[in-house]
Amino acid sequence: MTAEGTGRRHRGIPVAVRPFGALAALALIYALALVLGWGGGLSGAWLSAWSAAVAATSLLYAAGRTPQTPVGKIDRDMWRWFGVAAIAWCAGSTVNAISRLVISRAVVTVSPADLFLLVAPIAITAGFIVPVRLPRTTRPWLRYLADTYVCACALFVVGWVAIFDRLYHVAGEGWGQFLIELRYPVLDAALICVLFPMTLAAVRANHRSAVVAYCAVLVLTTADVLYAALRLNDGGAHGVPADVTRMVGLLFLATVPWIRGRQSAEEGGRQPAEETRRPLVGPGLAPAATAAAAAIFVAGHTLTAARGLRPIVPIIAGSAVLVVLARLAELLRENDRLGRAAETGEEHFRALAESINDVVLICGLDGVVQYVSAGARRSYHYAAEDLLGRPVYDIVHPEDLPRVVDAVTSFLRSECDLDVARIACRVRATDGTWLPTESTISRYGRAGDGTDQLLVTTRDFSEQVALERQVAHLTFHDGLTGLPNRAYLEERAREKVEHSQGPVAVVFVDLDGFTAVNDSIGHGGGDQVLAQAARRLRAGVLADDTVARWGGDEFAVLMESATEVETVVDLGERLLRALAGEPYRVADRGIVLTASVGIAFAEEGIAGSELIRNADIALSRAKELGGGRVEVFAAKMHADVMRRLELGSDLQRALTEQQFAVEFQPVVELATSRVTGVEALVRWWRDGVSIPPEEFIGTAEESGLMVPLGNWVLREATCQVAHWREAGWDIGLSINLRPREIAAAHFVDSVAEALADSGLPPGALTLEVEEEVLVDGAEELIARLSALRDLGVGLAIDDFGTGYASLAFLRQLPVDVIKIDPSFVSGLGRDETLTLLTRTIARVGRDLGLTVVAEGVERPEQLELLREMGCPRAQGFLVSRPMAPSGIEAVVQLNARGEASIPLHGSVISAS
Template sequence: MTGERTKRRRWGIPATVRPFGPVAVLAVLHAVAFLTGRGTDGGGAWLSAWAAAIAASSLLFAVRRAPQTPAGKVDRDTWRWFGLAALAWSAGAAISAISRLVLSRSAVAVSPADLFFLIALGAMTAGFVAPIGPPRSARPWLRYLADTYVCACALFVVGWVAIFDRLYRMSGEGWVQFVIELRYPLLDALLVCGLLPMAVGALRGRRRSAMVAYCALVVLTAADVMYFMDRLNGGDAYGSAADLARLAGLLLLGAAPWTTLRGGASDAPRRRLVGPGLAPAATAAAAAIFVAGHSLTGAHGLRPIVPIIAGSAVLVVLARLGELVHDNDRLRRAVKTSEKHFRALTESINDVVVICGLDGVIEYVSEGAQPSYHYTAEDLLGRSVRDVIHPEDLPRVLVAVRRLLRATGNDVVRIACRVRAADGTWLPTESTICRYGSSGDRSADRLLVTVRDFSEQAALQRQVTHLTFHDGLTGLPNRAYFEERAREVVECGQGTVAVIFVDLDGFTAVNDSIGHAGGDQVLAQAARRLRAGVLADDTVARWGSDEFAVLVQSATEVQTVVDLGERLVRVLAGEPYRVGDRSIVLTASVGIAFTETGVGGPELIRNADVALSRAKDLGGGRVEVFAAKMHADVVRRLELSGELQRALTEQQFTVEFQPVVELATSRVTGVEALVRWWRDGVFVPPEEFIGTAEESGLMIPLGNWVLREACCEVARWRASAWDIGLSINLRPREIAAPRFVESVKAALDDSGLSPEMLTLEVEEEVLVDGGDELIARLSALRDLGVRLAIDDFGTGYASLAYLRQLPVDVIKIDPSFVAGLGRDETLSLLTRTIVRVGRDLGLCVVAEGIERPEQLELLKEMGCPRGQGFLVARPMAPRGIEALVRTNPRGEASIPLHGSAQSAG
């Protein structure tokens, strides 16, 4: 690290400066020698050789330092040519010094050094030409050569009149010899005129170095002119001011690479050719004035060479002026054509095009203002755009325009504002503002404004916004709007806020019976009733399907909100809904939740939904207010659902069987399969998880598992010559499963159990609410040979009707009837009637819930054929059932029914 730092900076001098140290020392020594008159023979030539060599080393060092980019490649080419020019100059100066010492003290007119000087001039020309991208046509090159020729002629005329004419007369030489002596000033003048466009055309970031190199050429030209004058004046050409000028020119050439702006024009490595333009004419005019003044005041007339050179230059200038006139005419026609195209373009689009000054005064307006804003062009010309921009939008427009005027380049500003139409209405617009002039011209004094009427888009956007936050059927706000509104109101914290959830009970049956179109009419009528039943400040929204939500912002008292909920229940259920010629009666359930500390908008909505679920669970048609226990119950059901899923995967469930006996003989004729859950070794009662399993949909896989396990177990017992049947209770979700009939058939086929040995029990209320689809499914089961039983018979209101519709085999008396035997004469009479009806219809009657001896005796006296209950036998594991079989030598199980049966389970 230290070595590298020493390499870059030695004795505190930067590496980029060290190559010019020897040049500075030699320059000081030469200046002292020149001022004291002690210059030695050939000293100036040797000084030029040393300076050119060091300049070459600086340029070649710059070639190594150039970056590896497209712009860096162009820089390397330029510095490489300039370095070659400096090396050739160094060689020519060294040869000139040696020739002076060897041949004579006087200057040699033509020597081998001239070859190297010419090579130096050619290499320097190549260095300026290398970065230029050549024009695609010949006309730019012809203009460039013509301008260069005129400038060179003008400089020659001025130089001849001012300097060379006198020197020519003093020299006494012929034309050829004098021109040979004048070769370097002439070549330098041509290069100075010819390379100026290339130096001026350098890209930004490289222009400084190009101009430094051009200044080096100008200084070297001045040195050659001074050298020529010293020789023709009879002085010593070496050791004069020409050497100092040549030293300065070479020093500038070597310093050119280090004045480049780093990073400039890195993405555009090529320069452009910039012609002098009117400079030739100006130079020629100045030369003509100078020559005319010299002719009037001078003692001698002009030499013939001056009219020849000046005349040829004038001819070239006239040709260039003719071309300029032609180009000007062509440009004028192009401008007119562009103006026509511009007007045709502005009239063919729907947007309004306006051209105005920087003060905002309108100078041009397209015809598009008539259909959009009902303005004619005469109405707007001469007016300020401030008159038609909405006062609230005007400050933003002014700020945007100021930002545009401060920006560089061809920037464009887009801004939305309201514009006043001719009838006084304010129309939303989208405007584009840019400078009206050349690309990137900061001096452009006009603005081009394109105005697009945004009225249709704004109306469409408002419609989309309305549809986004409103229900298309009822016109009420939708769920997204209600959630956002509830969040805002709760966060404001102004008083107590309540959310009321409303649900139409039994709405699914409406869609099933009259179709979704009729259901939509019912929902629309319910929405109108809700909107009319609340205050104007309350928000009514459709939450989804048949659910609505009400946000009460001024819930001053709890009872007031509860009264509102009860009123909504009455409003929704008060009158039938009319759908065509049909009248539909529906009830409604309501859940209410109030804001509490730490309860936000989403939690408040959730609490109201929980209260609504509680109201529907309790039968509907009622109002429930949220309590913390409700949420705990919901969370508990969710947790229980997850535990049930895990229990089903880990096989934590077992199947127990409760015997069904023939009351007259105490013989076990069948068993009812019951599911049991042992969660981590702890028994969970069925009433705690059966409802959750049905709500979560787990009842379907759980029921299938129970069916398969029970069928396999009973089939194994029957294979052991035990004549016994199987009963399984079905839940509504199981029956509604799409492939329920197929799953029953698959269980029978896999286990080998005969279909007639399987009895499927369906609760009576499920039959009442199930409809035709349930009847069809049960009939399909009956076609398989499976027996059907009505469980909890006697609790429904259409029991006898279903006995007529379904081919039922068994009816099971509800335990509530059996529990009243011997204590309630009415229940005893009803039980006796059910037994008699079953016997008359040829059905098997099973009494459930036998727990007392007197119940058993009364059932026997009534002639009830079969029964089950804790008095008969408790549910037991399969090994308990097998123990009953083993106690009977004939392979038939029987249970004593005189009290000792209590210990059988």
């Protein structure tokens, strides 16, 4: 709190200070009256009272206006105690003046005012204690009291010899009466010695107003000494110099809160709370010993003086000497203990330095080694005598030496003793190798000759640096093939596309059918194949080209000097031949694989990531076309990919908005031309336009939407057919399954749930599976189909005749229906071979007790030939196109009346 912050200002004087100025002016008027002799002997008492009132008002007002900061709180409490002391002085002076009026105007040795005046030193001491952190153990208190006692004794002896010894003879009083007269000077002398260490602690904690308060105590002590001396000298009731001096001291105390500068107040407000108090430190042995020596000298003077021996002087001086001797003995014991602790710490330090792997050095400020631990031999193979007496800079790498010297110089110039410098540099071992290290430098102390020392701890970071290099290598390289990985290729492609002046191309390579390799010989054998493929690729490119493993069985080649398109295409074909030329050897087996290659060229404005993406798209195109070929990226490929992505997004939205519909294609019994079942087919109506299934089924499988879409079709179809069956139409339902649907988790449970929710009997549902799923499918798929069969659901083989080893699966898997592929039916009556194969399939199905359904019947002669062959059922455009449920209901009505759904001549059932 500063004078600038206490209130409004008027002509540079704070408004809040004006009352204090008025009181101070009044006190000065009293002082003038005292000097001129106005008011009689009571002017001094009233002058002290008014001065104390000024001090109390100033201190208490400032305490109330102090901001709530850590330092401000302590200042507020300190000033309040000072204010209490000023109130006690004011009350004491007032009572003293009144008692003189009531009792007598003569000098009163002891009066009721003493009760108040003795409270003031206690309050002053309490104020000085506020900013001090007091000791919590007994030993610091004993040291503090001993040092304070010796200093107080010295002050008393000096004061006695200089002033009070003569007054003792003049007063002619006894010892008891004389000591009562000296009660305030003696108390003040003790107070000065007690408060001095507290003042130092308060100043260290940024409470500078304590210095002003201490100076006020010194002035008040001077006033008490003058007052006692004047009274003892001439027996007067008061002395003008003492009263004026007391007024000055009290007014000085009033200025305590107002002399702080703005900067110190702001700094104190920012100071942390834990730094607002400082520990109490006694005067110390040196001042105490000096004071004791002075007391002894003065005591000796009194012993040899002509006036004779004064018992009090040698008693006090002797007690001070005894206390100093006790304090010295305690200090010697403490030094001995600290010495032993230092020796123990030195032994512990050396034991620790010898036990750790780090190298511990003690050097002078010039870098000369004075101590070296055993870690120097373990880490760098140096013996102690190899380094002792040599500058440590001799083993620092020349390139790192200037930086090390600058760091050490900056560290030595630092004023903070707790600073620690960390320096990374290379150090030479005895074999001449340079090892990376990290050193920590700190101040250690002084050597025996008084020179400063540095403690250097050096750690060998060779293994860590090697590990970091290994991690960096693994971060950008593939662990199996040793080639750069995807991250490296992407960064390299970005740099080359952005900064290269020549043409850049990326070649993507993929092994065809590699998944079958892992399935047949295991992933360990697959890793051997990939390692061999990587070596072939590395051998087939130029040294400047980057070969990287992109992931899985995909590799990429970054050509940084692709001068011509033909050169890059030739490289792609050469890599194709290298990968597919010789069999890959795994143990005693030879594995033959083909490869697909996609190529993309950097164009103006294209980024490295786009270049890699284009090459990947070209590779996907090559694999879609059957593999074993080279494809160069064209803009149309990207457009196709984007179209498929957009189609996938539209499919997701269509599934949410229910843009799909289920149509049904009837299956008829050829002998009676009656509809015995329907096959559910999904249709997508996007913005009122029907999207053919062949355009979105593949995208649905790639995007993972086939499973939810299939579940939706299953529920819709089962509910619709169950409704028809409740109406009295005995009709079955067929639904075609995709491989992803069968492989989905809880697929069997979803089928059972759909049957339970719709009420459709399991025997009325037939699930169709393509022949390739049975031939190439894993055991898990076959197990799920068997679980469906256990539910009572019928199974049908779709597109029968296009696969291989189909008859074996007819024996292993109990199917109910086989559906002849439309490619066989289309050749009936035109191709004798296809006619014979169709007849054979119909006969085999009949002999095995299976229901045979011919698909794709479009011509009447096909229908007649199927009837002749004994094929029981058929479906196709000749029978009926797929229809909405309303169209099927017309067929339901015909069946309900017992009429044939299809005339014997085979006319088509219309959707209407």
